[in-house]
Amino acid sequence: xxxxxxxxxxxxxxxxxxxxxxxxxxxxxxxxxxxxxxxxxxxxxxxxxxxxxxxxxxxxxxxxxxxxxxxxxxxxxxxxxxxxxxxxxxxxxxxxxxxxxxxxxxxxxxxxxxxxxxx
Numbered sequence: 383x384x385x386x387x388x389x390x391x392x393x394x395x396x397x398x399x400x401x402x403x404x405x406x407x408x409x410x411x412x413x414x415x416x417x418x419x420x421x422x423x424x425x426x427x428x429x430x431x432x433x434x435x436x437x438x439x440x441x442x443x444x445x446x447x448x449x450x451x452x453x454x455x456x457x458x459x460x461x462x463x464x465x466x467x468x469x470x471x472x473x474x475x476x477x478x479x480x481x482x483x484x485x486x487x488x489x490x491x492x493x494x495x496x497x498x499x500x501x
Contacts, residue, residue: 434442444450 441447441450444453
């Protein structure tokens with residue numbers, strides 16, 4: 383894994399030297415310029431409050447996350463019940479697009495015993 387004969391001790395020595403070196407303090411002139419720039423970048427006091435985004439407004443209009451969770455659950459259950467109402471023949475007809483086999487002009491399209499006629 384680690385080779386003890388690896389010659390990377392110079393990196394450790396260099397980092398030790400850098401860590402022990404004295405760091406000079408910033409001059410008063412530099413600090414004054416930095417603080418003046420920071421003060422100029424700040425917004426004016428009493429600004430307009432931030433508006434909520436479109437998604438947050440829609441979420442609030444629906445009633446928050448609990449309501450959206452209920453809508454998602456109801457959608458999933460409705461989708462499952464809707465697919466469960468189709469028998470295997472009707473489901474295959476939907477997925478495969480083979481309506482001609484299961485469609486008769488005189489009877490109409492039959493799903494789960496219910497006949498839908500045109501007209």
